[in-house]
Amino acid sequence: MTEDREARDIRIAAMNLLARREHARAELLAKLSRRFSDATAVAAAVEQLAAEGLQSDERFCEALVAMRTRKGQGPVRIRLELQERGICANLIDSHLDESDSDWVELAREVYRKRFGAAVATDTKDPKDRARQMRFLQYRGFTGEQIRRVLER
Template sequence: MAPEADDPDAERLAIRKRAMDLLARREHARAELVTKLAKRDHDADEIEVVIDELAAEGLQSDARYAEAAVASKSRRGIGPVRIRAELRSAGVADADIQIALDEAEIDWDALAEAARRKRFGDARPEDFPAKAKQMRFLQRRGFDGDQLAAAFDD
């Protein structure tokens, strides 16, 4: 246990400082912050109180984390299916995920085609095994069936 454990205010201040340090670097999901702070042997109840305060002050937001993740991952050629799965595993609510995906205004079909071209070049696959390989690649990147079809349309 941290030395601040004897003084609840000092413990809460230490948790807040560490949480603010993490949030200053990048957005974090609530569950991610809880996990990182718990690794530092802080009291779980105090962690929850501090994160509630940060959320109330607008300093921590799962919705903002989802928006940042969608923007970042889509720039790397990751599709919406995989982004949704990764955000769910980070503990972000489905409603926040859906809003972030909808508001991103990304042409997922064009992104799928761009990811295919970047990996395999401009030439279309000449036979079924080559096309299947490219489709599996795009599926792993998180694109759905409609986006796969769009990536191979002429």
């Protein structure tokens, strides 16, 4: 009787988390494991939710890529965050490659927002150029994308 109740409590807790936002399977397992002691029941509940389509790593990945892209973050930073949340490399690759974003154009937009219309090549000071490159690198853009933005 108590096992049924705990299983029900785990499912309710998991559904409450998923109602707020998408969660990766590993992330959901970690959160529920901190709250409930029966690791087998937690794993079974998460597996059942995934089988029912209520939890999906693919949907989570899609949502996170879209959200981070809207915030002006590049593919390197997004990839790292997805890896930290336990998403497999194949799924990450497919979503970053499929994403509608033109990463160079996004990098240009982020650059314009931060530094205005002036391009780093217009700047004679190498310190300014390095600062601008570090900013784009921090945002998660690749060296090639940064080079294309700054060389216009």
